[in-house]
Amino acid sequence: MIIPVTTDEQIEITAALAKKIWNQHYVAIIGQDQVDYMVDKFQSTNAFTKQIDEGYLYFLIQHEEDFCGYLALVVDEAAEKLMISKIYVDADFRGLGLGKQLMDFAIERGREKHLKTLWLTVNKYNTNSIEWYKYLGFNVKEAIQIDIGNGFIMDDYLMEKPI
Numbered sequence: 146m147i148i149p150v151t152t153d154e155q156i157e158i159t160a161a162l163a164k165k166i167w168n169q170h171y172v173a174i175i176g177q178d179q180v181d182y183m184v185d186k187f188q189s190t191n192a193f194t195k196q197i198d199e200g201y202l203y204f205l206i207q208h209e210e211d212f213c214g215y216l217a218l219v220v221d222e223a224a225e226k227l228m229i230s231k232i233y234v235d236a237d238f239r240g241l242g243l244g245k246q247l248m249d250f251a252i253e254r255g256r257e258k259h260l261k262t263l264w265l266t267v268n269k270y271n272t273n274s275i276e277w278y279k280y281l282g283f284n285v286k287e288a289i290q291i292d293i294g295n296g297f298i299m300d301d302y303l304m305e306k307p308i
Contacts, residue, residue: 146206146207147204147205147206147207147216147246147247147250148204148205148207149202149203149204150193150197150203150204150205150215153194155203155205156190156193156194156197156203157190158205158212159193159203159205159212159215160188160189160190160193162205162212162213162214162215162233162235163184163188163189163215163231163233164184164188165235166214166233166234166235166236167180167183167184167188167233168180168184169235169236170233170236171183171268171271174268174270174271175268175270179297182293182294182295182297183293183297186293186294188231196217196230200219200220201217201218201219201230202217202218202219202220202254203215203216203217203231204216204217204218204247204250206234206243206246206247208238208241208243211238213234213235213237213238213243214232214233214234214235214238214243214244214247215231215232215233216229216231216232216233216247216250216251217229217230217231217232218230218251218254220254220258220260221260222258222260224262225259225260225261225262226260226261226262226263226264226305227251227254227255227258227260227262227263227264227308228264228265229248229251229263229264229265230265232244232247232248232251232265234247244277245281248281251263252308255308256308260308261307261308262305262306262307262308263283263305263306263307263308264286264303264304264305264306265278265283265303265304265305266289266299266301266302266303266304267301267302267304268299268300268301269288269300269301269302270300275302275304278304279304281306282306282307283304283305283306284304284305284306285302285303285304286302286303286304286305287302287303288300288301288302288303289301289302289303
């Protein structure tokens with residue numbers, strides 16, 4: 146089941162998931178210091194609350210009784226694009242098709258709003274995710290580097306696919 150994140154309790158659940166998932170997945174790619182920095186800056190209760198206030202749409206996915214992943218979308222109607230800001234599934238629940246459910250959910254939201262392109266950014270060294278996105282029809286559009294402060298750089302690919 147996929148539900149919108151609308152309450153403080155749901156935001157806290159999402160932030161707890163973010164901390165767990167980022168520590169499971171990204172330490173090997175970007176190191177613990179950058180994971181800690183990015184979780185605090187972009188994946189915390191305060192960050193999520195601010196992003197929701199700015200128009201981000203957050204969703205939790207549940208498997209049986211457990212919340213095990215989340216999705217954040219940003220609609221750009223003028224550009225006819227939908228950004229997947231965040232799409233994450235707890236490692237304990239991977240292989241159950243939950244990521245695909247979240248992706249299908251995002252695509253459906255884009256179609257409902259008559260958007261033409263779905264896009265995201267992914268770390269260049271996150272090879273498993275890049276391969277998964279390619280399998281789902283995404284293509285690398287460009288390489289980007291973003292200074293996120295504190296001496297850290299996001300070294301990403303921008304990927305997109307038609308909706």
